[in-house]
Amino acid sequence: MYYIIFFLPLMSATIAGLGGRYVGEKGAAQITTTLIILTSLLSWFAFYEVGINGSPTYVPMWTWIESGPFLVDFGLQFDSVTVTMLILVTTVSALVHLYSTEYMNGDPHLPRFMSYLSLFTFNMLILVTADNFLQLFIGWEGVGLCSYLLISFWFTRIEANKSAIQAMVMNRVGDVSLAMAMFIIYIYFKSLDYATVFALASDASFNTTFQFWNMEVNVLTLIGILLLGGAVGKSAQLGLHTWLPEAMEGPTPVSALIHAATIMTSVTR
Numbered sequence: 001m002y003y004i005i006f007f008l009p010l011m012s013a014t015i016a017g018l019g020g021r022y023v024g025e026k027g028a029a030q031i032t033t034t035l036i037i038l039t040s041l042l043s044w045f046a047f048y049e050v051g052i053n054g055s056p057t058y059v060p061m062w063t064w065i066e067s068g069p070f071l072v073d074f075g076l077q078f079d080s081v082t083v084t085m086l087i088l089v090t091t092v093s094a095l096v097h098l099y100s101t102e103y104m105n106g107d108p109h110l111p112r113f114m115s116y117l118s119l120f121t122f123n124m125l126i127l128v129t130a131d132n133f134l135q136l137f138i139g140w141e142g143v144g145l146c147s148y149l150l151i152s153f154w155f156t157r158i159e160a161n162k163s164a165i166q167a168m169v170m171n172r173v174g175d176v177s178l179a180m181a182m183f184i185i186y187i188y189f190k191s192l193d194y195a196t197v198f199a200l201a202s203d204a205s206f207n208t209t210f211q212f213w214n215m216e217v218n219v220l221t222l223i224g225i226l227l228l229g230g231a232v233g234k235s236a237q238l239g240l241h242t243w244l245p246e247a248m249e250g251p252t253p254v255s256a257l258i259h260a261a262t263i264m265t266s267v268t269r
Helices: 002-018 020-052 080-103 110-129 133-151 158-189 194-201 219-234 243-249 252-268
Strands: 057-067 070-078 209-212 215-218
Touching: 002 020, 002 057, 002 070, 002 080, 002 110, 020 080, 020 110, 057 133, 070 080, 070 110, 070 133, 080 110, 080 252, 110 133, 133 158, 158 194, 158 219, 215 219
Parallel strands: none
Antiparallel strands: 057 070, 209 215
16 A cells, blocks of 8 residues: 555656646546545555554665665655655645646646646655655655746746746755755764664764864754754745745646645644
C-alpha cells in the first residue's frame, strides 16, 4: 500500500505529461484526478493504520549514495506526523485536481497542467515521507520547480514569467539556508539520517560551540536557525513572503495548491 501511495502521483504525472496527446484533454483530466483521489483514499487507510493503531512503518527502497563513510538510503518513513501531513497533502491535491478539470476545461494544454499538478503532489510526498535530510531536499527542490512551472503555465504572459522567476529566486534563499544546515549536520553528526541525528542530538557531547566573527555560536542552535530559514523561504513567511502573492499570476488552482502547500510545509518543519 505504501509503495502505491508514493508512486501513484508519479504515474499520474507521467501519463498526462507523456501520453496527453493520446488520451486527450478529457482523458488526462479524468485519469490524473482518479489516481490522485485513489492516493488520498489510501492515505486515509495509512493514517488509520499508523496514526490510530500506532504502527509506524519504514519502507526501504534502495541504497542511493554509498561513498566511503557517506551512506544515504532512499526509504519511506511513515510515522504519526508523516501520515497526518500525508492526508492533508493528498486530500487537498485531490480537491484541486477535481476543481481543475472544470476550471481549465477547454484549455488546449490541460494535459500539461494536470501533469504539473500531479508532479507537485509527488514531490510533496517525497518531502513528507523522507527519512533523511538529503531525500527531503530533493522533494524540497522538486516542489520549488513545480511551483515555477505552474506559475508560468501561461508562459506567453510576461507577468506570469516574471512572477515565476521571482518565486524561484526567493525560494533559492531559503534553499541555501537548508543546504548549509545539511552540511553542518553531516560535519558534526556524520549522517543525514533522521533517526541517527535525532538520537545523537540529545547527547551532551554534540552540544558544542564554535567561534564565528568573535561570537560563540552553539552548533545545535545554528542548525535550528538554518533549518528555520529554509522553512521561512518555502512557506513564504515574513521577509521571504513576496513571491507568494505573485503566484496569483498562475491559474487559480495553482494558487490554491501552492498556498496550501506553503502552509503544510510550515507546519511540517
